[in-house]
Amino acid sequence: MLRFSNCEYLKTIWLQPRKTISELLESDKRVYILFVLLAGIGLRLDQSSNNNLADQTSMGYVLISALLFGPIIGLIAWFFYSGLTHLVVRWFGGSGTWRETRLVFAWSTIPMIAKLLLWIPLLLFFGSDLFTAVTPTIDSGIGPFSLFMLFGLLELILSIWFFVILSQGLSEVHGFSAWKGFWSVIFLPLALVVLIVLAVILIS
Template structure:
């Protein structure tokens, strides 16, 4: 496959996962989990209002330092849950195949980096504060914030779809079973995003 799998996994999920189950290097796994972890850490920092105690620079540095560990932990938990549920649904994939599939599916989640860039430019430190004066006092910025939140929600849905298709390949069953295998994760993710969206 000549295409970069980071791009082609969006529209050729099955083929990419099938190849990467047999041909994923340790370096690829490292970077997939590292980037996933950094983005996850930034999401966590925003959701728990870390900006009330730390500067923007400190939050970004902590995300880079602690993020890879967060990514590894989240990756392990995701993999463990969907491996167990996939096996319960008749899946035949191995633990290694499940881990690899989840790692490549994080490409979709990590695409949130493209949302973080304009968000940091527009809102900066306020993204991590409990009280956001810019959002409270500026209708245009408020609309933009909710628009970005909508894009984030869409990425979560695409992540679920890609992981469903990936699990279908890894476990040799239908994509619907792949979706069922991660139903718990889906419910939790939707709840968290909606909570952030409506809690402001």
Template sequence: MEKLEEDSLPLNVDEKGEKLNPWLTIWYAPRATMRSAINYRNSKLLIFLAIMAGITEFFDRAISDNLGVHMNFWVVLLMIIVVGGIIGIISWFIWSAINYYVGKLLKGKGTYDEMRVAMAISFIPFAISVIFCFLDVLFLREKLFTNAVLSPFQIGWLLLSAFFVFILAVWSFFLMIKAVAEAHQFSSWKGLLTLIIPAAVIFVLVLGIVLVAL
């Protein structure tokens, strides 16, 4: 895993350089991959990755909320695909804008479009996670979205699936740091700070609302 400190100088944004395959190079050269994606934009890929991220997020929510208790199994799956995809697109645009403006406060040099591209590329691990979502559905069927008793195999599979999905989620967060840093052409520590600031603001606002309500 790359260190958060970037020992090398940023790529020259005026030179396109080599076109990389993000599915392969994102795992060992994240910043170079994001710069390549910015220089050689593939709008269809970006939209696909945002949709996959939204589907993965809504899939986890459907499981935790036991949506299958109140809805038909196929309706739940349809909601995951449609609603999750829409949420993914909207979240992509919103968080790209937030990271763009917060990064500007930290003297970032990137544009909103560059941030949007880099953020989408950081969703690749979420797209990979969809494979585990599919296998969860295949092995558990209706039980997945209810409180039904599971077989030993199903319990074991869920634990294994959750482990790999967690690892991919952690890697995606790491890639988001790199995405912000590469888009704004500053250090990864500033990239991390850019992600932390809006999260901290939201936490303080929610805490304040809760305290006022109490």
């Protein structure tokens, strides 16, 4: 079987996720723990942005909290979501182990780490606007606004690619089709949306 170097794994996971995951299953490369930690920093920055955290505290705290708490958030999210997803894929007839599911989740975060790299130019261009309700820099003209929207589009593409790699990886380790891998990924959030809608209907 084709053997990839560490750098080749990082490239092939984008377009050959099944082959790459298959190769990784035969190795013991625990470097994927680093991916989870880095992805957690991105998650923390996203949380801070969505909650307009800089309206309540300083930019320094926003960035330091991302570096300090982000890796912890990444680890917790990794164990929690990989565990729930593993239960779903086993229910769908998957044959892989939780270790394999965790490995797939970890390597699927490569696009999320790419999203983390986007924060560097975002912070340079827009600064605290990214974490406040009022955004004077972004709203200062068509140029800054268009640039901000371009970054948003890139982030959306990377988020979609995360789900593509995850679906393909799960299908590889659990021995079913890519479509079943896709449904196993979206089953939990879809079920949550349905429950929320039903709750709203019953309450109203």
